[in-house]
Amino acid sequence: MSEDIGGRGAPTRRDYVKYGGTVVGGGLLAGCSGQSGSGSTPVETNTDAGTETTTDDGGYTVELFPVGEVAFESVPESVTTYNMGWADMVVSLGQADKLQTNRLSAPTLFYDPLDIEYDNDWPPLWQEGGMPKEVFYEHDPDVFLVDPNMIQAWDDNWKDSDVEEIETNVAPFFGCHNRRMSSDWQEEMGYPDRAPTMLEAFDKVGTVLDERARTDAWLELHEELQSELQSRLPSDDDTPSYGLINSGSSPDTGEFYVMDMTDKGYEKKPYRDVGVVEDDAFQHIGGGQAKVDYETMLEVDPDVIIVHWGITTGSVTFDGDGAFDAEQFRENFVTPMEDDDVGSQLTAVQEGRVLPGPTAEQGPLVNAFQTELTARLFYPEVFGEPDLDAPLDVPEEEQLFDRQRVRDIVNGDL
Template identity: 75%
Template sequence: MADDSSGHEAPTRRDYMKYGGAVIGGGLLAGCAGQSESSATPNQTSTETATATATDTETETSPEEGPYTVEMFPVGEVEFESVPESVTTYSMAWADMVISLGQADKLQTDRLSGPTLFYDRFDIDYDRNWPPLWQDGGMPKEVFYEHDPDAFLIDPNLIQAWDNNWDDSDIEEIESNVAPFFGCMNRRFRNGWQKEMGYSEKAPSMLEAFDKVGTVLDERDRVDAWFDLHESLQTEVQSRLPDDGDTPSIGLINSGSSPEKGEFYVLYLEDDGYEMKPYRDLGLVDDDAFAGFETGQYGKTDYETLLEADPDVIVVHWGITTGTVTWGGDGAFDAQKFREKFVTPMEEHEVGSQLTAVQNGRVIPGPTAEQGPLINAFQTELTARLFYPEEFGEIDFESPLDVPEEDQLFDRQRVRDIINGNI
């Protein structure tokens, strides 16, 4: 996250946007090909601890003081006249931040990403009857007026990268006529425009971004409660991780892969950004079977490369939330459809059937990429059970998030209490 400790004036949004559309436009969708949720659209420590307090508090003012400012890369210092009563976002991770703060009623989005899997457990719902931001291969400016929120939790650089009809003047127009942008594309940093602008060094982690959103929404008590829950969960997991180093080699493929066609999109556990947070936190980065392997654009590869790497386990990224969402379902994981799409084609393929993971029945659904505090808590627990079942318990792959109470690594009632404000 940006940290100006030199005493110089905090950078503004214009400072962070200095590269403009000409630089970032070439990064359109890089690294996102094949994701079943987003294919239609476009160096941290091993354990991210719950110490993500604001590093630029000297540049911020309190919502209780009337107009207030919050600073974050890449948007710089953003002023809010009052606490937003409505927010629009495209990222389900940033939506999860809002939901985790008990503010689901403020959320304006059309996105559907596993709400049955996560949110129905707490009777959480939000209005998805909003026009999609992504339409006909772009993000029409008119739809931003139509949403008309008090804040856009969206990275303005991402809009310009995905839609070359946008430039800095369009961003400024929306900020002047509708609402400020306050977001960061911090899921991964593969795109050329992100590298040009130093995202891997400057972008906030998931918890740092959550801290900032909590400041914007004036929810300090809930933020602190989530930090406590996150730290408690991490402490519990870390204290029980086996120290023998005997973990399986992991081959992570995107859920947009097509085993039937022999097309796979490889992902790397070492990648920065919040999507790999569960793997980092459980010390699994060194178990990446694909580390060092050359792949094509967006990590595209084939059965022969998979066989050369021959991972002990093949994990389908986004697997638990793409069971039926993109196939016309309600968001709940569907084990039969997962098997039909990913497992059976591998078993029936001449080369695929030779894979160790296939022969041992270890082609499994993995965590979703999009996660704020609530989803991450479930996914930390899920990942621990995926790779250390002897210690954390076996998973029922018919319902991967259903965990016997004695094996639960965090208190579900505590989550409910935080969301409901019973802190």
């Protein structure tokens, strides 16, 4: 697949990063990692196996949109990332000791029961409204699992030359900002159609880290979990309506940020997989990204209100201990709705169905727990009523995946 950049002269590095390929003639040869196609409830599966090309000097290259083919002289021994989802990919592969990041506090909720430890005492890449280039030198890893387009979109101080400088003097970039793909820059660069799914990106990371066996074991576990999930999902059309609000909402002041479950990216994967996107009560309000008040909430009046990021909001911060605090969740989100004259009329409030939803950042390990949680939140009569004091504690007979199998994969007991 090639794309024409005719009329603009020699392609810039941004052009190269944009199309994720090698310059050939007057166009660009693009790597086409697929995204789930249209459909009401797509299930994310792995459709693009990690590919590796061995070089003459004993190194290898791995291709990923949007960065194209990236060369590695040897298997990276240290990894820096910004997105917790990409960090979870590394942890899932049993390589937590390679991580150099501060962005892992929230997943301790998922890691502590498995006795997974990591070092998050590294300076953050994001500091005071930007990503100073000096911190990339300070980390000095073998690879940055970071999308350079994201850096340039978020920090105007970064130019193509800065990306090239870091790649030359420190390490290559191997990442894609595929959690959410609604930004203008992502639309312009074709992310919604060409960015890899979470599993496709994970497959590539597994190849980079030379962890083929663990990668394949995770893909098998994911397929088994999805098969079990899909076989038990109710087919009854008379399902409740659901409303998704961002955890940045402020029930105290009556400001709610409603969200569209159908958005592309791994952020909404659990909702898609449990098949509830068509019952999303807010998807037609301001494109599913609007700020609304109590009156608008009551006009829609969903049967269930899910607080996106709720499982890690409030009690879990990047400096926190990783424990979910049901009392704080209730204080932040439920009690203010109950105390408001309009909010108290909401069906979800009256029926005690304002619930903590999954966090947005997830690799295969966090996603396994969150898929199970999401199924229990939406279909408690089928998958079991979640314990809102400890949402991830699931009786063994109700679990959708084997915890010991997860431990074995992470530990390399394959």
